[in-house]
Amino acid sequence: MAVKEEQQFKELMAKGTSLGKVDEDIMRETIRTQDYWINMGPQHPSTHGVLRLILSLQGERIVDTEVVIGYLHRGTEKLAEARTYHQIIPLTDRLDYLASPAMNFGYVLAVEKLMEIEVPERAEYIRVMMAELARISSHLLWLATHALDIGAMTVFLYCFREREMVLDLFEMATGGRLITSYYRIGGVAHDLPDGFLDKVKEFCEIFPKRVQDYDDLLYANRIWLSRTVNVAKISAEKGLALGLSGPSIRGSGVNWDLRRANPYSVYDKLDFEVAVFDGCDVYARYLVRRKEMLESCKIVKQCAEYLEKTSGPVMAKVPKVLKPPVGEVYMATEAPKGELAYYIVSDGSQRPYRLKIRTPSFANLIALPEMVKGHLVADVIAAIGSIDIVLGEVDR
Amino acid sequence: MWHDLGLALLRIVIVFAVALFFVAYLTYLERKIIGHMQVRMGPMRVGPHGLLQPIADGLKLFFKEDIVPTEAYRLTFYFAPILCLVCALVLFAIIPVDKNFMITRLNIGLLYVLSIASVGVMGIILAGWSSGSKYSLLGGLRSAAQMFSYEIFLGFSLIGPLMIAGSLDLVKIVEAQKVPLIVYQPVAFVIYLIAALGEINRVPFDLPEAESELVAGFHTEYSGMKFAYFFLAEYANMLIVSAIATIVFLAGWKGPVLPGWLWFLIKMSIFVFFFIWVRATFPRYRYDQFMGIGWKIMLPLVLANIVVTGIVMMLV
Amino acid sequence: MAENEKKVVQKKEQQQEEKPKVDFNKFPEVRKIKEKFPEAIEEMDYFREELTLRIKKDYIVKVCELLRDDPELSYNYLEDICGVHYPKREKPLEVVYHIYSVSRRTRIRLKVSLAENEEVESVCSVWPSANWFEREAYDMVGIRFANHPDLRRILLPEDWEGHPLRKDYPLEGPPGYREKWLREHLPYYNKL
Numbered sequence: 001m002a003v004k005e006e007q008q009f010k011e012l013m014a015k016g017t018s019l020g021k022v023d024e025d026i027m028r029e030t031i032r033t034q035d036y037w038i039n040m041g042p043q044h045p046s047t048h049g050v051l052r053l054i055l056s057l058q059g060e061r062i063v064d065t066e067v068v069i070g071y072l073h074r075g076t077e078k079l080a081e082a083r084t085y086h087q088i089i090p091l092t093d094r095l096d097y098l099a100s101p102a103m104n105f106g107y108v109l110a111v112e113k114l115m116e117i118e119v120p121e122r123a124e125y126i127r128v129m130m131a132e133l134a135r136i137s138s139h140l141l142w143l144a145t146h147a148l149d150i151g152a153m154t155v156f157l158y159c160f161r162e163r164e165m166v167l168d169l170f171e172m173a174t175g176g177r178l179i180t181s182y183y184r185i186g187g188v189a190h191d192l193p194d195g196f197l198d199k200v201k202e203f204c205e206i207f208p209k210r211v212q213d214y215d216d217l218l219y220a221n222r223i224w225l226s227r228t229v230n231v232a233k234i235s236a237e238k239g240l241a242l243g244l245s246g247p248s249i250r251g252s253g254v255n256w257d258l259r260r261a262n263p264y265s266v267y268d269k270l271d272f273e274v275a276v277f278d279g280c281d282v283y284a285r286y287l288v289r290r291k292e293m294l295e296s297c298k299i300v301k302q303c304a305e306y307l308e309k310t311s312g313p314v315m316a317k318v319p320k321v322l323k324p325p326v327g328e329v330y331m332a333t334e335a336p337k338g339e340l341a342y343y344i345v346s347d348g349s350q351r352p353y354r355l356k357i358r359t360p361s362f363a364n365l366i367a368l369p370e371m372v373k374g375h376l377v378a379d380v381i382a383a384i385g386s387i388d389i390v391l392g393e394v395d396r
Numbered sequence: 397m398w399h400d401l402g403l404a405l406l407r408i409v410i411v412f413a414v415a416l417f418f419v420a421y422l423t424y425l426e427r428k429i430i431g432h433m434q435v436r437m438g439p440m441r442v443g444p445h446g447l448l449q450p451i452a453d454g455l456k457l458f459f460k461e462d463i464v465p466t467e468a469y470r471l472t473f474y475f476a477p478i479l480c481l482v483c484a485l486v487l488f489a490i491i492p493v494d495k496n497f498m499i500t501r502l503n504i505g506l507l508y509v510l511s512i513a514s515v516g517v518m519g520i521i522l523a524g525w526s527s528g529s530k531y532s533l534l535g536g537l538r539s540a541a542q543m544f545s546y547e548i549f550l551g552f553s554l555i556g557p558l559m560i561a562g563s564l565d566l567v568k569i570v571e572a573q574k575v576p577l578i579v580y581q582p583v584a585f586v587i588y589l590i591a592a593l594g595e596i597n598r599v600p601f602d603l604p605e606a607e608s609e610l611v612a613g614f615h616t617e618y619s620g621m622k623f624a625y626f627f628l629a630e631y632a633n634m635l636i637v638s639a640i641a642t643i644v645f646l647a648g649w650k651g652p653v654l655p656g657w658l659w660f661l662i663k664m665s666i667f668v669f670f671f672i673w674v675r676a677t678f679p680r681y682r683y684d685q686f687m688g689i690g691w692k693i694m695l696p697l698v699l700a701n702i703v704v705t706g707i708v709m710m711l712v
Numbered sequence: 713m714a715e716n717e718k719k720v721v722q723k724k725e726q727q728q729e730e731k732p733k734v735d736f737n738k739f740p741e742v743r744k745i746k747e748k749f750p751e752a753i754e755e756m757d758y759f760r761e762e763l764t765l766r767i768k769k770d771y772i773v774k775v776c777e778l779l780r781d782d783p784e785l786s787y788n789y790l791e792d793i794c795g796v797h798y799p800k801r802e803k804p805l806e807v808v809y810h811i812y813s814v815s816r817r818t819r820i821r822l823k824v825s826l827a828e829n830e831e832v833e834s835v836c837s838v839w840p841s842a843n844w845f846e847r848e849a850y851d852m853v854g855i856r857f858a859n860h861p862d863l864r865r866i867l868l869p870e871d872w873e874g875h876p877l878r879k880d881y882p883l884e885g886p887p888g889y890r891e892k893w894l895r896e897h898l899p900y901y902n903k904l
Binding site for chain 1: 808810819839843865869
C-alpha cells in the first residue's frame with residue numbers, strides 16, 4: 001500500500017494538480033489524507049444511462065477522471081455486416097433511441113450516396129421534418145434531464161409535456177413512438193397520414209410559447225446561472241482537438257453546422273439560423289440548444305407548408321435487392337447530438353463489408369475529463385448534461 | 397398532581413398525534429401541490445384523490461426489508477435515524493399553538509429550539525459516516541458544514557426580533573407583538589427563511605441529499621423504517637421552522653375573528669406552502685456557492701441587522 | 713418510375729468508366745503532400761466526391777501534422793478513425809482516418825495498410841481525440857498503435873479475447889466463449 005501511495009504521490013507531483021503548485025510537504029499531507037476515489041455509475045441517477053466515471057477527488061474537487069464505457073455495447077457494427085442494407089435501418093434506430101429518425105436519416109443518406117439514388121423531393125421534405133422533430137424531442141429530453149440534474153424539477157415535467165406531443169406525432173405518422181424506423185433507402189416507408197400536417201402546424205404554434213415557460217424558470221434564474229456560467233469551460237480550439245461537435249462545439253463559438261456547412265437533403269432550401277454562442281461553458285451550450293429548438297420549429301413549419309401544397313411519390317424506385325457498387329462512402333449528418341457519420345465499405349455484395357458508425361456522443365465524451373478537471377463533483381453532473389450523451393450511441 | 401399529570405399526558409398525546417398526522421399528510425400535500433404545479437395530478441390511486449397515500453407509504457416502508465450494508469457501523473447506523481426523528485419531534489413540545497395550548501412552557505424556548513436542532517444535525521452526520529458508503533460520507537460531510545454554518549445565521553436572524561420582544565419565551569414573544577415583527581424586521585425575516593431552507597435541507601439547498609450528484613446523500617444506504625424516520629424528521633423540521641417563523645415574525649395565534657389555533661395553522665401553512673413552492677421552482681445551488689452565500693452575504697447582513705436594531709432601539 | 717430505374721443502371725455504368733479520369737493535382741492536399749513528402753502517397757482515389765489517399769505507414773503522423781498545420785489546408789478536426797480487416801490482402805489491416813476542415817468545410821480520407829504484426833504511429837499528438845478512436849480500433853479490429861498514451865480496450869471488457877470486427881470472428885463469438893466468460897465473471901452463473 002505504501003509503495004502504491006508513494007508512486008501515486010510521485011505521479012501527482014510530476015503532473016501537478018489542478019490546485020496549482022503546492023509545497024511538497026503539503027502535497028505529502030494532502031496525498032495521505034485526501035486520496036479519495038469515487039465510482040460514479042454505472043448505476044447512478046444522473047449519468048444518463050450506464051456511463052461510469054472514476055473520479056479522483058481532493059475534498060470535492062476533481063483531480064482526475066476516467067471514463068469507462070461499453071456497458072451498453074451491442075455490437076451494432078458486427079451485426080450490420082451480417083445484414084442486408086435494408087435490414088440495417090432498424091439497427092440504427094437503437095443508437096440514439098431518443099432521436100431515431102435522425103439516426104435513420106444519416107444511414108439512408110449514406111446508402112443513397114453510395115448508390116446514387118435520387119430521392120423524390122416530397123420524401124426529402126418529410127425526412128427533414130421528421131429529423132427536425134426528432135431534434136426537438138431530443139433537445140427537450142436533454143433540457144429536462146439536464147435541469148433535473150441541476151435540481152430544477154419542474155422544467156423536467158414541462159419538457160416532457162411537449163416531448164409527448166412530438167412522440168404523439170411520431171406515433172401518428174410511423175406507428176412507433178421512440179423507435180420509428182420510418183425512413184427507407186430511397187424515401188420513406190409511406191406518406192404522411194391525413195391531418196398530420198395540421199397537428200404539426202398546431203405544435204409549431206404552441207411550441208415557442210412553451211419555450212417561454214422554460215425560460216421563465218431557467219433563462220435568467222440566478223441559481224441556474226451560477227450553476228452553469230463558467231462551468232466546464234472549453235475553448236473552441238481545444239474542443240475541436242478533443243472531438244466535440246454539434247451543439248457542444250457551437251457553444252464555444254464555432255460556427256459549424258453540417259446542415260449549413262455541407263448541406264445535404266433539402267437543407268439548402270430551408271431558412272434557418274445556426275445557433276452559435278461563444279460562452280464556452282455549460283450555459284452557452286444551453287443557449288445553443290434552446291435556440292436550436294426554436295430554429296428546428298421554424299424548419300418543421302416550412303416543411304409542413306411545402307408538404308401541404310404538394311403531393312407526389314415518397315419513394316424512389318429502388319430494387320428490392322440492393323447491390324451497391326464497390327467503393328466506400330462517408331456520410332456525415334448533423335444529428336441532435338453532433339456529427340453523426342456512417343462510413344460504409346461496400347464490396348459489391350448485398351451486405352456492407354464494413355459499417356463504421358461515428359457517433360457524436362462517443363466523440364463528445366472524449367472531452368469530458370478535460371472539461372471537469374478542477375471542478376466540483378456537482379459540476380461533473382452539469383458537464384455530462386451539457387454535452388448531451390446517450391449511452392446507446394456511445395457504446396453502439 | 398395526578399390531575400396535572402393526566403392533563404399533561406393528554407396534551408402530549410394530542411400534540412404528537414396531530415403533529416405526526418400533519419407530518420404524514422405534509423408529504424401528501426407536497427406531492428399534490430408540486431404535482432399540480434408541474435401539470436400533473438400527483439397521487440391519485442390510493443383512496444379518493446390519493447388521500448390514503450401517506451398511510452400506504454407508511455405501511456410499505458414498515459414492511460420493507462431492513463438492509464444494513466456490510467461496511468456499516470451498526471450501532472450508529474441504527475441510532476442515527478432515531479436521533480434525527482426524536483430531535484425533530486421533541487421540538488413540538490414547546491410550540492404554543494394557542495395562548496394556553498402547549499405541552500410545556502419554557503422560558504428559554506427559542507434557545508431550546510436552536511440547541512435541539514443542532515443535535516439533530518448530528519444524526520445526519522452520523523448517518524453519513526456510519527453507512528460505510530462514499531456517497532453517504534460526502535453527503536454527511538456536506539451537511540456537517542452546511543447545517544453548522546446555517547444554524548449560525550438562523551440563530552443570528554432571530555436575535556433582532558428577540559431584542560424587540562425582550563424574551564426567549566415563545567409565549568412572551570407572541571404577546572409582545574402588537575404589530576407582527578415582520579414589519580420591524582424584514583431583513584431578519586428573509587434571512588431566517590433562507591437559513592431555514594438550508595437548515596432543513598430543502599431545495600435550493602438540499603445538498604446533503606442532492607439526488608443527482610450524491611445518489612441520495614446521507615440516506616443512500618437506508619431503507620425501510622429507518623429511511624422513513626429520516627423522511628419524517630425532514631418534514632417535521634419543516635413544520636417546526638414554519639411554526640417558529642409564525643411565532644417570531646407573524647405574531648403566532650393572534651388575529652381577528654377566527655380562533656387562535658386556526659390562525660396559527662393558517663399562518664404556518666403559508667410557510668409550508670412557500671417551502672414547497674420553492675422546491676418546485678428553483679434548481680439546486682452548488683455546495684461552495686451555497687457556503688459563499690452564507691458567509692459572505694448573509695452573515696454581514698444579519699450582523700448589520702442586529703446593530704441597526706440595537707441603535708434604533710437605543711434612540712427610540 | 714421506370715426511367716428512374718434506368719437512370720440508376722446508367723449511372724452505375726458511368727461510374728465504372730468515370731473512375732480513372734480524375735486529375736488529382738487539382739486538390740491542394742495532394743499537391744502539398746507531394747511537395748513535402750514525395751513518396752508518402754501510395755495510392756489515390758476519388759469516389760462519390762470523396763478524396764482518399766493511401767499513405768505509407770511511416771509518414772502518417774507527418775502527413776497529419778502537415779494537414780493540420782498548413783494554413784491553406786487547416787484540417788483541424790479528426791472525425792473518425794476506423795479499422796477495417798481485409799483477410800485476403802497481403803496487408804490485412806487497414807486504418808481509415810477521416811479528417812475535416814471546419815473552416816474550409818472539406819473532408820479527406822487517409823488510409824494506412826498494415827501487415828498482421830505491424831504497428832502504426834498514433835496520431836494522438838496531432839489530435840488528442842484520436843485517443844479513444846484508436847482504442848476502439850484496437851479493441852474491435854486489433855490494430856496496435858505505437859506511442860499511444862493508453863492503449864486498452866474501450867468497449868469490451870479488458871480481459872476479452874479476440875477482436876470482434878475481424879472477418880474471422882464469428883458473429884455470435886467463438887463457440888463456447890460466452891459460457892466460459894460468464895462462468896469466470898459471474899459467480900452465481902455456476903449455480904443457475
